[in-house]
Amino acid sequence: MAATLRALASLISASADTIDARCAAAGTSFPDLEGAPGASAVSSEAVYDDPAISRSADIIIAAAGQLIAAVRRPQDSLFNLAYSVIIPAALRTANLACVPEIIREEAPVQCHVDVLAKKNNTDPLKLGKLTLYALLIAAGVLRLLVTHHVFREVEPNVFANNRISCVLDSGKDVSILKDSPLEKYVEAEGYCAIVDAMADEIGKALLHFPQTLIDPSRPGSDIHEMDTAFNRAFNFDRQIFDWYGLPENSFYLARVTEVLNDTRRLSPPGAIARAYPWGDVPEGATVVDVGGGLGLLAMDVMREYPKLNMIIQDRPGMLEEAKKYWHRQMPDTPVTFQAHDFFEPQPANKPVVYILSLILHDWSDEWSAKILRHMRNGALAETRIIIVEHVLQHACRTDNAADITPGANEDVFPEPLLPNGGLARANPYLLDVQMMGAMNGQEKTLEHMKRVLHMGGWKIEHISRVPNAFRPYIIAAPL
Ligand SMILES: C[S@@+](CC[C@H](N)C(=O)[O-])C[C@H]1O[C@@H](n2cnc3c(N)ncnc32)[C@H](O)[C@@H]1O
Structure with a gap:
């Protein structure tokens, strides 16, 4: 046991040495937690652009989390977890x-x-x-x-x-x-915005999660799409997006659009423009951001490839927020805002690329497959989907870590760390339960994602990863 403590402490020490050496070589220093007067939060993040620093920081986070769990009395750990609400x-x-x-x-x-x-x-x-x-x-x-x-x-x-x-x-x-x-x-x-929403409507919903999930009258099939922890907490029998669309909830709708903005900013600007060979897409070709929200991903693409025929589809209320946002950010870039329910046939003409960001994780497998099927029916043989979603790793070591899908190889952390990085990579697992509670969705493992895509008529072609991007980009082709 003490050997494990020492191994974890050594990982921390060696990683701190790496960070120190890399910073010294670059003539900089790792930003202090206290913050330096005058240093902006953004400038202090530049240090993570060095992959060796970013990796070492992850190892320290994973090891420190595991070291605390290993060294603390278990009842203290449990109390702290319970109180962390x-x-x-x-x-x-x-x-x-x-x-x-x-x-x-x-x-x-x-x-x-x-x-x-x-x-x-x-x-x-x-x-x-x-x-x-x-x-x-x-x-x-x-x-x-x-x-x-x-x-x-x-x-x-x-x-x-x-x-x-x-x-x-x-x-x-x-x-x-x-x-x-x-x-x-x-x-x-x-x-x-994210801090506010998590302790407001999302947090309230999640308090109802345990009873909802273990309710024996709720076997968890797609007929329960509208019986989520959110539905029970708010005594509301339609989708969370309908709730956001109620006139009296305009504040929540506007705030949740800013949550999308917060989420987008967790990845480097323009990451999606580097995740796909956009240069090969002909000028004027149709690209559809399905359920695009503010159209943040579309905007990242259009900043670098402004001659595409970009269509942002969403519910009418969200599109109004999107129009205001584009007007403020990129008033001179022509894009089409198209009200469209993605459970209906795809109206766009011959799209070459679909962007599908943070959509599949909102819905059950059956409902996700319906969305994908409509996209498939509107697609050409050469159409690709860029799916922006987490790919969850198992928290144990597996024999089949080397998947043949290009780019799928998992980012396995060394022994004695949890192979999925533990606290260094905890956010996707938090989101997974959030999606189960707020909607009937889930973040997915690679096998799970492949299964859902197959149900909707698609297959994964490769997975594209951009350094420091919060999520990978899963490129899917028609089956
Ligand atoms: C989690 S947000 C993702 C938004 C955007 N793709 C992004 O990554 O920023 C989910 C989006 O799906 C939209 N949506 C929900 N139900 C929809 C439906 N039936 N048809 C079209 N869009 C829908 C919501 O309005 C919201 O903008």
Whole structure:
């Protein structure tokens, strides 16, 4: 056992040495968690462009997570896991109270809790009159977050931003945010929309996940597409996208579109333009972003290949958000916005490429196959789909790691680490359960993805990976 602890510690040490050496060779230094005054969150991320640094960082994360699990008393680990549901609530509170923005405006690096409370029109000393914001902030929301390395407590009750809280900062003026809460999320610099949504409608839905999943009257087939944890939590019997489309939920729709933007920004700009041989697609050829949302992927392609006939398809409400977004970002680039239900026949004429980003993971296999079948019926023999989705690895070592599908070879972490990278790669597994709870979907292993594609009339041709991209690009061809 001590040998495992030592092995994990050695991995951490050796990887830290690699990072140090690579940074020294490049004449830079690894960004400090405390954050350097004046350094933007974006500039501090450039260090990960070096694949050796990025890989070493992953090894450290995987090993450190495993080391903590191995060394901590198991009941302490279990308690911490059970209690971790509180962290999104604390993060959202700091987000809604604009703590990162207030700290940025009040002082470059720090801010007393009194100032935070005053900005929110409360007085931390008048305990009888405390509002929720001041009470939670004063009583420990920030300290809980500091304990998890978000913000710093630089003196008793004096809090400063650090490298993590900086990426929660919307970059907007607090005065604007007070009058227009939605403004915080619209093309924000930080990832505040995802933090807000996870502790709001998504978090509420997930609290209903266990009872929904184990309900014996719910065998889990596609007839239960509208009996998800979300449906039960909101007592709503249609799809989550219908809920977002209700007039009274326009705030949630606008915010969830910004969640898509946050998600997109987890990959380097223009990653999809490097994931596919777009140069071989003739000018004027039709490309369809199916269920395109804001059309973020289409936009990445059109920035580099503006002569394509790009069609963004989605539900009418989402398309209105997309039009506004394109108008702000790329007003001079001609694209077509086409209202289309992907459970109906594909209306686009002879598409050469379909983009299908974060769609299949929303639906059961049967419903995913219906979407794919309609796309297949509208396709040419040479049409390809670029599917932007995670490919989940098993968490055990397998004999068949070397799949013959080009690009499928898994990124296996060395012994004694979990082969799938453990905490270094945990997000796709969190998303998997999120998709099961919010919709009736799933992230998929490679075998699972192949099966669903086959049901819809497609097969995987290869998997394209772009350095530091959050997801791979699965290129599928007609069967
Ligand atoms: C997770 S989002 C992905 C958006 C976009 N592809 C991206 O990666 O940013 C799912 C999208 O599917 C759209 N959608 C849901 N049901 C649909 C349907 N029946 N027909 C067309 N689009 C639909 C939603 O409006 C939403 O934009």
